Amino acid sequence: MMKDPVEQLLFALPDAMRASACKAADRVRSASKAVIASHIDADGISAAAIAGTTLARMEIDCQTMFFKKLDDAAVQSLRDADCDLVWFTDLGSGSLSKIYDLDAVITDHHAPDLRGSRARESPQSLLSDFATVVHVNPHLHGISGASDLSGAGATFLTAVATDHANADLSPLAILGSVGDLQNRKTRRLEGLNRPILRVATDLELVEAFEDIRYFGRETRPVFKMLEYSSDPFLPRIGGHEQEAISFLLGLGIELKDGESWRTWTMLSGGEKKTVIDALREHLIACRRNKATIERLVGETYSLTGERPGSPVRDMKEFATLLNACGRHGRAEIGMRICAGDRGIALAKGLSLLRDHRSALSNALELAKSRGITRMKHIQYFDAGDDIEETIVGTVAGMLLGSGGVDRTAPMIAFAESLEPGEVRMVKVSSRGTQDLISKGMDLSAAMRHVAEGVGGVGGGHNIAAGATIPFERKRDFLLLLDEVIGSQIMG
DSSP states (O other): OOOOHHHHHHHTSOHHHHHHHHHHHHHHHTOSEEEEEEESSHHHHHHHHHHHHHHHHTTOEEEEEEESSOOHHHHHHHHTSSOSEEEEESOSGGGHHHHTTSOEEEEOOSOOOOTTSGGGTOGGGHHHHSTTEEEEOGGGGTOOTTTTOOHHHHHHHHHHHHOGGGGGGHHHHHHHHHHTTTTTTTSSOOTTHHHHHHHHHHTTSEEEEEEEOOTTTTTSBHHHHHHTOOTTOOTTTTTOHHHHHHHHHHTTOOOEETTEEOBGGGSOHHHHHHHHHHHHHHHHHTTOOHHHHHTTEEEEEEETTSOTTOTTTBHHHHHHHHHHHHHTTOHHHHHHHHTTOOSHHHHHHHHHHHHHHHHHHHHHHHHHHHOOEEOSSOEEEEOTTSSOTTTHHHHHHHHHTSTTOOOSSOEEEEEEOOOOOSSOEEEEEEEOOHHHHHTTOOHHHHHHHHHHHTTOEEEEOSSEEEEEEEGGGHHHHHHHHHHHHHHHHHO
């Protein structure tokens, strides 16, 4: 019986996927100078840190470049780079037709670009259609890239195929999955995330346990954690500081320990149970259904080597910190934090996080004041140039999870693109729910199809996707997207 969790992980893969990871590892080992090209979100930053550490341990010279998207300018910058390998992490699969001739490894989980490939008949043919590209992606093997494996996870598979000693990078794979909300559907990590988690827990680097799922367990005062609750939203408590305080005091929960506000992790087991039981009763009284109430508690993940109360101990909080770095143009700071810098990089990251929270708060209020327009199958708001395109998707998700907002239709958000060019462009972000996915909605397919129909590009995941389209085609885009989403759900 295999005892090594890495061996168990690799043999949990479909044969063809394991072969791809090993082929990618061979390509990485043979490189003398590499460029890592990665996305700017928490998953992309975690993936870049895994790839960067893997290359550094082999003493392979490398540089890292972060991109919001792989447009023509980004691809050209990679062609101009002085390297013999480009390692795409959490990026690349949706741009195969642009990068087919690069010497590259792609470790990604986004839906692949199948244009010009025999993959229209069989996704596996991608592996031979693009001879210079080694592609490690769950979609090619019938595995969900939205819930079963993240970009960081695909990168980790290649890292451990390169050297089993890279098993200590498993927490970064879990971090990427949590950052991509892959534990949202069932309230725990599933699919290939599961054996990766086993590697991390066996090495005692990550602790997984049942707890309340709200953001801020480590760093927010308990009443603030409840005030900013969103999934599930707490009627009459969420958004109301005094009501959150009164709720806790009514349960006999002490809010302070001396002069310090108590966080959730400072409460005793008995106090936590009291609060959770009372929150369940509150949601029942507010006529919330069983599925909503169950979302109070789920599997949570902590880094055992980080001190209690640290913003990088809880995986959800760590991922938010990385998103703040990436969304504000400093993804390299997040990568340094992933690599263990708890000094200057962490301090800069926390400063960016404060700015990020302020920007999100202002953007959310702006979006609410602008109003949400409901169509037959979708709803949308237009931020113009008042909300940065890098955070408008996050705002759309926050709106969809807030009280009083219709959750029976995906939320679409527009923001003017910051990219210079001859044609004025618009960034489109979309967010959905698990209920909508269960009815057949696939935002990745819809956004890609509709964006291409109006002269743009799009893609992503079934629950969250994005696009860039010409400014003057917004109305056409909305009408066609409403029709496509309707056909998905009705079909």
